[in-house]
Amino acid sequence: MTEPALDLLCIGNAIVDVFARADDAFLAAQGMTKGSMALIDTAAAERIYAAMGPGTETSGGSAANTAAATAALGARVGYLGKVADDQLGQVFAHDIRAAGVRFPSQPLKGGAPTARSLILVSPDGQRTMNTFLGACVAFGPEDVAEAEVASAAVTYLEGYLFDPPAAQQAFRKAAKIAHGAGRKVSLTLSDPFCVGRHRAAFRALVKEEVDILFANEAELLSLYETEDFAAALSAVRAEVGLAAVTRSEKGSVVVAGAETVEVRAQPTTVVDTTGAGDAYAAGFLAAHAKGLPLAECGRWGSVAAAEIISHVGARPLADLKALVAAGR
Amino acid sequence: MTEPALDLLCIGNAIVDVFARADDAFLAAQGMTKGSMALIDTAAAERIYAAMGPGTETSGGSAANTAAATAALGARVGYLGKVADDQLGQVFAHDIRAAGVRFPSQPLKGGAPTARSLILVSPDGQRTMNTFLGACVAFGPEDVAEAEVASAAVTYLEGYLFDPPAAQQAFRKAAKIAHGAGRKVSLTLSDPFCVGRHRAAFRALVKEEVDILFANEAELLSLYETEDFAAALSAVRAEVGLAAVTRSEKGSVVVAGAETVEVRAQPTTVVDTTGAGDAYAAGFLAAHAKGLPLAECGRWGSVAAAEIISHVGARPLADLKALVAAGR
Numbered sequence: 102m103t104e105p106a107l108d109l110l111c112i113g114n115a116i117v118d119v120f121a122r123a124d125d126a127f128l129a130a131q132g133m134t135k136g137s138m139a140l141i142d143t144a145a146a147e148r149i150y151a152a153m154g155p156g157t158e159t160s161g162g163s164a165a166n167t168a169a170a171t172a173a174l175g176a177r178v179g180y181l182g183k184v185a186d187d188q189l190g191q192v193f194a195h196d197i198r199a200a201g202v203r204f205p206s207q208p209l210k211g212g213a214p215t216a217r218s219l220i221l222v223s224p225d226g227q228r229t230m231n232t233f234l235g236a237c238v239a240f241g242p243e244d245v246a247e248a249e250v251a252s253a254a255v256t257y258l259e260g261y262l263f264d265p266p267a268a269q270q271a272f273r274k275a276a277k278i279a280h281g282a283g284r285k286v287s288l289t290l291s292d293p294f295c296v297g298r299h300r301a302a303f304r305a306l307v308k309e310e311v312d313i314l315f316a317n318e319a320e321l322l323s324l325y326e327t328e329d330f331a332a333a334l335s336a337v338r339a340e341v342g343l344a345a346v347t348r349s350e351k352g353s354v355v356v357a358g359a360e361t362v363e364v365r366a367q368p369t370t371v372v373d374t375t376g377a378g379d380a381y382a383a384g385f386l387a388a389h390a391k392g393l394p395l396a397e398c399g400r401w402g403s404v405a406a407a408e409i410i411s412h413v414g415a416r417p418l419a420d421l422k423a424l425v426a427a428g429r
Numbered sequence: 430m431t432e433p434a435l436d437l438l439c440i441g442n443a444i445v446d447v448f449a450r451a452d453d454a455f456l457a458a459q460g461m462t463k464g465s466m467a468l469i470d471t472a473a474a475e476r477i478y479a480a481m482g483p484g485t486e487t488s489g490g491s492a493a494n495t496a497a498a499t500a501a502l503g504a505r506v507g508y509l510g511k512v513a514d515d516q517l518g519q520v521f522a523h524d525i526r527a528a529g530v531r532f533p534s535q536p537l538k539g540g541a542p543t544a545r546s547l548i549l550v551s552p553d554g555q556r557t558m559n560t561f562l563g564a565c566v567a568f569g570p571e572d573v574a575e576a577e578v579a580s581a582a583v584t585y586l587e588g589y590l591f592d593p594p595a596a597q598q599a600f601r602k603a604a605k606i607a608h609g610a611g612r613k614v615s616l617t618l619s620d621p622f623c624v625g626r627h628r629a630a631f632r633a634l635v636k637e638e639v640d641i642l643f644a645n646e647a648e649l650l651s652l653y654e655t656e657d658f659a660a661a662l663s664a665v666r667a668e669v670g671l672a673a674v675t676r677s678e679k680g681s682v683v684v685a686g687a688e689t690v691e692v693r694a695q696p697t698t699v700v701d702t703t704g705a706g707d708a709y710a711a712g713f714l715a716a717h718a719k720g721l722p723l724a725e726c727g728r729w730g731s732v733a734a735a736e737i738i739s740h741v742g743a744r745p746l747a748d749l750k751a752l753v754a755a756g757r
């Protein structure tokens with residue numbers, strides 16, 4: 102086994118986020134479930150965009166957000182995902198490379214446009230996402246570069262990628278390559294409704310291939326079809342070597358074999374919760390790459406998440422290295 | 430003379446802003462003059478974009494920012510400007526319409542892409558703009574819709590539009606239509622370097638056609654080629670009926686015939702000065718449309734400017750109506 106060239110390789114839906122403010126009446130009028138992620142087609146994307154207020158565009162995509170924040174914390178990070186050969190694809194590629202992330206994926210030519218997520222931010226900071234997958238549906242096993250996966254200590258898979266049709270095969274391929282090269286596989290469950298749409302496939306992947314699992318409480322309960330958090334924790338403890346479960350303002354719980362670590366949330370003012378879980382995974386994995394103890398991994402996760410939810414947008418604006426060094 | 434259907438029609442360069450943070454060393458390495466606006470070609474746009482950090486895209490364009498903020502203050506506003514038939518053009522068109530502004534302009538097909546300005550925001554909040562004009566160079570007299578201009582109580586012209594080759598003719602045409610319909614013409618000088626590039630044309634337009642002039646101190650001094658602010662004020666007082674001159678933290682001075690009104694700046698924390706002048710003009714013109722006295726026009730301008738510089742981006746995020754109603 103050679104020394105890994107990357108600490109982390111993230112694979113996910115390459116998306117540009119379009120943020121706008123919206124009140125609960127708007128969400129209700131549009132038939133949206135507050136706090137969730139819905140997949141939308143071209144017609145719905147045009148309808149919602151026409152109805153929503155002025156927007157701000159920033160690069161997003163769950164695993165891409167994690168890649169950018171992990172790189173900001175000093176780790177060597179790569180990303181695989183599919184943009185189109187268009188202006189928003191150029192924006193996505195610029196932003197992830199400017200964040201210090203290796204991004205070798207080639208843009209899709211002549212197909213669907215770059216994916217975008219219309220994100221409505223409520224006055225209480227909750228986000229409701231409407232994602233038009235666009236070019237992401239073209240991501241398949243052929244996009245999983247064997248050399249990239251084999252070169253990374255951890256390959257991190259975004260649960261949302263279970264939605265585009267060919268991506269589950271890509272996940273399986275990536276997991277096989279990673280384990281064949283003696284590397285680890287990490288997965289984030291992404292969204293309780295996404296878990297519900299693909300529960301059997303998620304359950305099989307978690308049990309068979311996942312070494313490090315990220316989930317929030319609702320996602321974990323959905324995965325194991327239970328209302329009992331303790332039961333869900335027991336189930337995940339039995340199936341994966343390391344799991345970090347976030348619980349919003351209650352902090353997070355990390356389980357690894359017999360070990361259980363409770364991590365408190367960092368105090369902050371919530372402006373926009375978009376990307377909170379992505380940032381938690383980034384902090385956790387950046388500390389994990391440095392060989393830090395689980396409590397410290399969790400603390401880095403909480404610090405990164407607190408930074409992300411303190412402003413609009415899912416990529417860090419402040420100096421994350423300085424924030425974790427401040428040692429709160 | 431029929432009753433105007435619009436309080437304000439703004440004409441300007443239709444631009445999408447790309448914001449990134451940058452320190453003084455970056456500006457120096459790129460040969461940029463801090464605080465100014467430079468016109469760049471495709472090659473420079475690609476070079477600067479590749480070198481700059483992760484970005485945030487929001488609709489901009491000086492007169493378009495003024496249009497959006499004036500509409501937010503309750504005025505009936507239209508906008509004329511040229512975007513391309515591309516993704517950034519769709520973003521621009523969505524945002525200005527979502528701001529409540531009438532935007533009848535047709536996108537350019539098969540030509541240059543939608544204009545963008547690469548805006549580097551310094552730690553002290555100053556902005557340095559690098560503008561790729563793209564589709565804006567195609568804006569000419571044929572884009573000045575006579576019915577739109579004739580329907581607006583005030584037509585507001587952005588000085589930056591002196592740079593694209595055909596736009597000066599468009600300005601002259603708009604001014605002729607406006608005055609022919611018994612309406613008023615307003616101009617903002619936009620940038621001291623822009624004034625320097627086109628001083629003779631600016632001087633002639635101000636003297637012959639402008640009823641309401643907006644400028645900051647540096648622009649006014651450049652227009653009249655003097656270092657003496659009192660002399661510049663005397664010159665502008667003799668040439669235009671109403672002029673509002675902004676002086677950053679020193680507030681603004683409004684001159685109208687024999688009348689002089691000093692307006693104080695509103696206290697705020699400076700995050701990004703992009704769009705401060707645009708917002709001041711918006712506040713001023715919104716109050717002016719309601720027939721409020723000059724001191725109140727200036728106060729609305731200061732309140733709107735203070736909101737804009739308190740965050741990244743040149744369009745309002747807070748409720749401007751509530752802010753001016755708070756009556757500080």
